[in-house]
Amino acid sequence: MQRYDLNIEERSKFGKGPARRVRRGGGVPGVLYGHGRSTAISVNLVEFNKILHSKGGEHALLSLQEGGKKEERLAIVKDVQTDPVYGKLIHVDLQEVALNEKIRSLVSIRETGESGGVKLGGILQHGIREVEIESLPMDIPDQIEVDISSLKIGDSIHVRDLKVGPGVRVLTDP
Numbered sequence: 001m002q003r004y005d006l007n008i009e010e011r012s013k014f015g016k017g018p019a020r021r022v023r024r025g026g027g028v029p030g031v032l033y034g035h036g037r038s039t040a041i042s043v044n045l046v047e048f049n050k051i052l053h054s055k056g057g058e059h060a061l062l063s064l065q066e067g068g069k070k071e072e073r074l075a076i077v078k079d080v081q082t083d084p085v086y087g088k089l090i091h092v093d094l095q096e097v098a099l100n101e102k103i104r105s106l107v108s109i110r111e112t113g114e115s116g117g118v119k120l121g122g123i124l125q126h127g128i129r130e131v132e133i134e135s136l137p138m139d140i141p142d143q144i145e146v147d148i149s150s151l152k153i154g155d156s157i158h159v160r161d162l163k164v165g166p167g168v169r170v171l172t173d174p
Contacts, residue, residue, distance in 0.1 A: 004051045006062045011040040034096030097137045106130045113149030122153040131172040139167040
């Protein structure tokens with residue numbers, strides 16, 4: 001998993017008004033929590049969007065910098081709230097992590113290949129599109145790939161059939 005640098009600023013004012021001022025200034029209000037504490041923060045909208053739309057996406061490991069000084073604070077994106085009308089980011093939740101502690105995360109499933117059953121007129125149904133996993137932060141996969149080219153009409157793939165890397169445990173029911 002690749003690390004991305006993210007500048008954060010601690011916020012001292014809370015509520016709707018200060019959050020709107022952060023957004024007008026090109027930022028996104030958020031919260032950084034973990035290890036028994038939570039901190040109100042703001043991040044640069046453009047910088048955060050670049051990370052979200054990178055290969056790591058929402059599973060990127062963030063190296064946090066506060067006020068230009070780089071300290072060893074690592075976090076992952078836990079939640080992103082978007083405006084339902086305009087699609088703009090309105091709030092982010094970051095979870096502080098340690099490289100030696102296992103964390104839970106949702107990882108999306110991506111199908112590869114073309115199913116023989118679909119070629120014959122069948123319909124591919126998705127029971128789930130993401131699974132919950134537990135692993136060290138550096139072992140979290142960007143996505144789990146499933147080859148569906150061998151599926152025929154009536155065949156299925158279960159969670160227990162997913163192939164994940166070493167050190168990754170799938171928590172979703174098989």
